[in-house]
Amino acid sequence: MSPSLQAESNPPLSPLPPVAWEAVIPAGTHWSGIVRRGLALRIVDLEGGANLSAVFHRQEDPLERYNMADTLKAQHTAHLTRGHVLYTDMGRVIASITSDTLGWHDALGGVGDARLFADKYGKSSYQADRNAMIRNGRDSLALELAKYGLSARDLTANVNFFSKVALGDDGSLEFITGHSRPGSAFDLRFEMNTLAAFSTAPHPLDPHPVYAPKPVKLIAYRAYAAGGTVPADDPCRRACPENERGFVNTDRLFA
Template sequence: MSDMIKSIDYTTELPGGAHWSLRVRRGSIMRLADIKGAANLGMLFYNPENLLERYNAPDTLKCQHTFKLTRGNCLYSDMGRIFASIVEDSLGWHETVAGNSHASHVESLWGTRDYQHDRNDWKQNGHDAFLVELAKYGLSAADLAANINWFSKVMVNDEGNLQLAADHSQAGDQVTLRFEMDTLVMMHTCPHPMNRSTDYPQSRVQIELGVAEAVQPDDYCMHFRAENTRGFQNNALYHIGIGE
């Protein structure tokens, strides 16, 4: 087992075109694995104690001087706190700029989605998948933020246009998050908005949950950028008086 992980206590799979949400406690580990290859896992974070605080993609990229996410990067809220740190990553590139697929995208590429006819084989889109999960907590479209797309890589081509990298994630690729504060996690396995596959993607993702090893003074993520050290200090201030 990784030296970042104390234990893995729960494992599940999210099929292609599915969605899920859960509250993850501070000090937890979430390890994500692409089962078949070519996965896309959209994800958003909210503070369960204050749902107005949520993942902020611009601040996450700007303060760490990056366009991509990988090991060492921290995932920031709009209050300057760190929801989670990326402690392991086999890919080296995950994107957080392209957003979600919508019903119109899915219909134009793969036909009309219709649960009444297709049941669980219907063609879900990322935007609506997030809305379903948000509604469970009294949130709506007004609360959507720019999301992470794990396992996906978006580059700029020679003409200056964004382009989705084909065959970026292979079967078995993994990324591991360590949660630095209690977090409401929303996720879906719907197609990336720039995916132009012939068939509707059905890539599954394995999700493992467990307990992280304690953060050490020389933690790689904490010192990956000077801004991350300040982010951890913001979290420490936020957690004063809260028991471990």
């Protein structure tokens, strides 16, 4: 990220343009959908303490997907915030974080599976607990991908929005509690036609001993015309030379 962007504090979010659609992902559940190029999602932590695990695949060719390693390496960062983009494994930009009130989203912590959640929170089932059953993030994301002909083997490293995980000098990961407050939000602009899958299950490193997921709201709006592109002076595009190349690669795909 450019020095100017690093030095700035996170400004308030801009007023929303006309809203295309809205959806609330209830606590401990999951959601997926196709988000078209040029659309953006304002994603809001309704109650505070949310975790939103996410994976992204290019709609037309799901083998192209969000790549955590390339995303962090290209932008010389270990977390995500305003001005950062999400790269695919083809060197293209699938989405950009254009606004952010938090300043830190986790890209390292991964997603919890059934065994981890059972050890941590105890066993649960729909027969016993109905909609209050415990759902883990990995199975939730796999269920959403299955709706589009994908499977658990298509799961790769995910993003955990609203969560902060600090990296120690010894390589240890520390989950920071109380990071996201009620109303915390960010804008995620999509640069490709994208299959987005989300889970609101707790972060796998969250030390809270009680299963207490939180709901998240999605607000979709048009960021630029369907046949358009990101302008040359866009802050995400000009954040670093790697991002400029990533946007050029993306624009060529849609030329």
